[in-house]
Amino acid sequence: MLVHRQARFGLLHDWGMRIGVLLFALVVFIAVFGGQLSSQSPYATVGIPGAAPGGGHLLGLDFEGRDVLARVLHGGVSTLALAASATVLVYALGISFGLLAGYSRSVIDPLLMRTVDVILSIPSLLLMLLFVTGLGGGRPVMVVAAAVVLFPGAARIVRSATLEVSTRGFVEAAVARGESTLATLWREVLPNIVPPIAADMGLRFSWSIILISSVNFLGLGIRPPEPDWGLLISENLVILPSNPLAVVAPAAMIGLMIIGVNLICDGIIRALSRGDR
């Protein structure tokens, strides 16, 4: 049974939401298909390092004389894929722990809350850096580290949503019908906590992008010469005076992606508060 059905009305009549969806779709399209669109190699040195736009190079050349446009078009997919995997992992963990803690009210509940307290008492980027120090900056390490940093908060949100839903009549009715705990969680609880956690999921996706691209920016994640938006910014800071576009273009891509996701989350939250009234 669905309680939040009203929330879906008016979602696309919201201007912030429309702009958000548009921005996000555009950036994802560039990140995913940019590699095919680009006619030039992101690795080939084609001219003077830091050359300004011109001569068939729309965004100029980078600090090693490579085509900036090609590197920007190829550089989005790494961050996007890593952040998306991290978000999936965050919610796989968050939903399992959150449902368990919220529904069973067993020892997992206080245990989870203390874990959240401890993880929240370290800045999330610092936690990422600790993982990178211990395990190196490989892709799996970044995904797992981002998931460990972000899942306790997700679990807490799922838990409180579950606590609220599980006292409703239809859950009690399902229990009275003699349905198994798993079936009750899957058919009655989970569908009703989807709207409140959808916004949180979006926020966690945008935090994953920030965490992972920050690690790449700091030069501790994806290794050169691979193109990655975060890494492109830091490696080209030295040629900022001669070709600022080499820095601004990747920064704008990350910025637009995050603004898009945040506008979508904001739209969902507003739609939810309208639906409650």
Next chain:
Amino acid sequence: MATMITGTQIDADRSTAPVTRSIRHPFVRFLGRRLAAGVVTLWVVSVFIFVATNVLPGNVAEVVLGHNATPERIQALNVKMGYDHPMIQRYFTWIVGILHGDFGKSAVAVALSQVETSVSSTLVSPLLNSLILGGITALLLVPLTLLLGALAGIYARRSPDLAISTPALVFGGLPEFVTGTLLIFIFFSVLHLLPPTSGFSPGQSPLTDVGRLVLPVLTLLGVALGAGVRQVRAGMIETLQREYVQYARLNGIPERRVLFRYTLRNALAPSVQIIAQNMQYLFGGIIVVESVFDYPGIGQYIVNAVLARDTAKVEAAAIIIAAVYTLINIAADFVVVLLVPKLRTAVA
């Protein structure tokens, strides 16, 4: 959430409150409890920091010595650094050292046979520099968050609100390195006003050239203000809808007085929590901002240490940042209890 904990803890205190106030004042007990919880959290964090940075113990010597390291030299460095001891023993040596102000030896310095190998002496200058950067930002952040948040709340859904809330939503969520590089682009490449980096010569105090502090502070403000302003605005709107505010208005009390006497004060308490969160946020944000602007603080220190796999330096910087983080949180809980009249009477 922290407010909730504060509430329940005080309630628990009241139920068992002793009559002899002078000896076991509930307020002191509350503070004591909060501090004790902070110490326990920090201890768990210290274990976490140590385990995370020591999962691959043999690795450190190899990375520090580089490619041309012989097994003998790796072995020698391992013995010198004490990596041959069991992890539990090393943890206790480390934590006891920290309690005495000794943060261990830098593996890189030992490997290069430098005279000065102590980590503690290298921490002072970056910490001071970060304190200057964070302090200036915090001094501007607190009044700006309250002012802009309150204004947006009072003029909710009218043009002043839109002028404040739209940029807060759009720019508040951006990562520091995006905001920072865009500010460099605007103020250096386009306007030629400010230097792109704040590279200070070693030993130079950042206060000797304030112009170089402008962009790092602006970046931190831009990132931290957004979330704070939106939350203060929400608190303000909620308070304005309360019955006692409506009642005050119906009684013909001037709007200015309604705002200052009845609304602001009650909207302020949750704001303290928000500001504390933002301050904590500064400590995470400072890591990236210092790298963007080449600012010689604790953030750049920890990034360089991670790059060099200098474990002792990473651990030292991490535990210090975690400690400051925890302290800010405790201070915020404390101020909230002092500010909210209801909580104050519940305690005293």
